[in-house]
Amino acid sequence: MSPLRRLAATRACDPCQRRKVKCDTLEICANCRTSGLACHYTTVPKKRGPKRVQKSSLERPNATPALDNNVLDSLWVNPMPTGNTVVSHPGDLGNMTSPTLVGMEQTSASLSAQAIRDRLLDLMSFVSASLVPFDIVDRCIYLYMQYTFPTAPIVHEPTLREYAATFFSGANTRLFAALTTGEEVAHMRAFALLSGLCASVASVIPNSLLPYRHLIAKPCLDASRGMLKVFEDYDVENPDSSSIVTRIFHTTASQNITGKTRLTYHILGQAALLITNMRLYREDALQSHDPLECQLLRHIYWQIYAADQASLCIRSRPFHLHELLYNEEATICTPGRKPIISQFDTTAAWSDVMFEERMLFSFHLIPRLWSTAAALLLDMRKCKAQVNDAEKSRLSKAYMEFLGIMDNLPYWLQASHVIFSRNDGDGAQFQKTAFWVQRCTIQVSFQCLRLLILQQCLDSELCDIMGLNNQPITFQMTKVGIIQDFVQTLDDIPFVFLLVKGEPTVERIRLVGSMLLEVLDQVEDGHIRVRANHLFTRLLDILSRLDSKSSDVLVEMRELGEKTAESRREEALG
Template identity: 30%
Template sequence: MDEAMRLAVQMRLYDECSYEIPDPIEAQLRRNAFWSLYSSDRSACLLNSRPLQLDEFRLQTPFTTLFKTSQATPLLGSHESSHLHQIEECILQGFLKNHDVWDLGHAILFNLQLFATANIRAGEGGSINKNQQQSLSESYLRFLSSLDRIAGLIASPNTLRASSDGQLLEYQRRALWVQKASLILTYHYLCMMILDRFIASNLHCLLGLNDDPVSLKCRKVEFAHDVLELVTSVPFESLQANGESCVEKLRLVCATLLEVLQNCESVHVLERAKSHFDALLDVLSKLNSRVSEKLAVTCQS
């Protein structure tokens, strides 16, 4: 991925002017590749603690690349075929939603750290002032609404009836399931990470939560429940297709549940946490992940 990002920078794919020379199909492929790398960069930053590569501050230049132009070039064939147009538009909408979720979620976590660091350097301590709190609250509300208008076919891939060709229809549905699994798992993963960071910064009140430790742990278990509902409702192959990023997101959820199991006195919360932990651990083991073995050993110790 590092090589791909270096190449994207060398080709100035962050600059809309760089798409004027290639032919329309090549330009569309480059545009899609850039925004895919952009989201992957934020994913690697949060999942693997890697520094951002595609960042306006780092490159010291604004990103002017449009996500979608008014005359987007079809990549699945001629748009005279209405079902191909429907599928491509739906996939593009899901691609945009995935970008929005990563961008909004990363911005919240980045600004939380930025505000605290800036205040320390200004001699004001690490506390967040009221204006900064309001900014974080508004960003969080925008993040929560990021999936409000998810495309119908991504929400329910099996409702797709675009083709009479059984194999083609199954292939198209599979693509939508993979996108749905990635999109919603990313959203829940970021919800969990935002909750953890805000609790650590004693700012969970901005998320509408009180100071009761049991309530905070219960909220974490609720997020884990949402993840469990997702991974048991999508075809397993859609999780496999999302690779190690899927495993890393599930690992964080399991690690959070493990923390609850080790530091909670509520019997009800413990029972739910243990049930969800075991179920998610089973999913991880089916994904042939070494992570599941490590978590199982930790839980037993």
């Protein structure tokens, strides 16, 4: 008789023990055969004898007799020499091993998930004496819908609020226990998504809107990433919209909290790879999902596509989503204005069909702006020294098409429409805030792209595409003029909307600052130099107020540029 059969003859199998049903103790019992469960006998039997002394609640947060206290204690404090995910130290949610759920006892995975959730609630309870964890999460959801959703409509507000009530209100101790791996993962995905959203919001929202942001950003990010590690193997093989959105939140939070560019690009690359594997560029792949999931996946694709096109324009990182990289034709289309299902809480004062239609129309201007510029820049980079008139005419037409996007900016994004009034109610203020976020994103991106196109015209010797001649002073004057428009755009936008855009806005400012340094290094005309110096000072002031780690970088670049220019002048005189 095998050791497994000898053990089976003496006690119930693990699934029957967990469900507290009578087991026939066969190697594969009748209950498991009927329910389609994996019948196994891996749990070590408890030792008989007096129970150990319980630790106090201060030593073991959220202790509960419903869980195996011995397992929870070892899970919480001491690493176990098994394949289970554990938290090796109570203050470090990110220090975790990465197991797979395949062949692993489900209770171990759910206990690991429960420990992560309990620890996060324990840390949140110290944030404010007047706030409970649910209030903090509820505030983060509201701020996301107001300041981030307009340019990232990739969540469903009612679902988020349902998750908040489930995971952050009360001391539930069996939130992740389930009969199947799929059910366990569904609960873990929900928690990873919501805690990731809180981390993303807290990493960019200013102190005036979220005073305790620095206290929750890192713990929420660690909790979300730790939870993802528990079910990561299953998630990669069976992805859904939350698989991508959670990684997008990790990208934003990591970028703003740690400033680690390579880590940020790696996480975003994972999200883009999931998009490719799910074939979200194909209409038939999208239509295979239920209506809400289809809508979310469509918005996710266009958001990451816009980010990828931005990387192609700026050359900041390798891009992943491009027609040339797909194994088949991309058939995804831009949806109409009207959403299939409202993604807002329909009971809110600002929720109405017209508002959501306008917001989604404006959202799709962003990938259109970046993709149009990316196509133009890519064509110019491929041009050789000699370009015939027909090719120049085609490039000029593409440039005019790019400019035309801003000519047709909808009226609800015009400055006169988004100015706040004392008579505005909560609904009107919320809607104007959403349009301000979109206007900020579109205007800053447009001015930055104008500079990139101008520089590419110079590099490719295609000046006449923009109606310019080959004189250096012409380019310098045009470049300073566009930079003036860029800086004025930043000044015209309420500063809070620059803050909530985080590092992408800083990246645009840093890029423009580096171009301005080139002008200061090369220009000989005194009037242009005075204008350039003045604009650089204004850029530095804005960058310093954004409280970014990139501020010092630009200051150092200017000092280095001044030293280089001084040495060149000395060489010329000597």
